[in-house]
Amino acid sequence: MSQQPSDIEREIEETRERLAGTIDQLLYRTSPKTIVSREVAQVKAYYVDPVTGPRTDNILKTVGGVVGVVAVFVLIRKIVR
Secondary structure, three states, X not given: OOOOHHHHHHHHHHHHXXXXXXXXXXXXXXXXXXXXXXHHHXXXXXXXXXXXXXXXXXXXXXXXXXXXHHHHHHHHHHHHO
């Protein structure tokens, strides 16, 4: 089946449009601002539920981890002195 030149041109133009859309999506997804806002939203979602409010279990886990690390550093400083 042979295609007419106008059919081929239309097909090429449609392919260009799809590629342009794909490139725009990739540029948006890899933009530093987009990446940062996506990561900030992910961290916020870990600590705050939009329906129930703060997730105290996750907050307490993080606080406990930070206190533990600080305690280890204080202990190491006392041992080294």
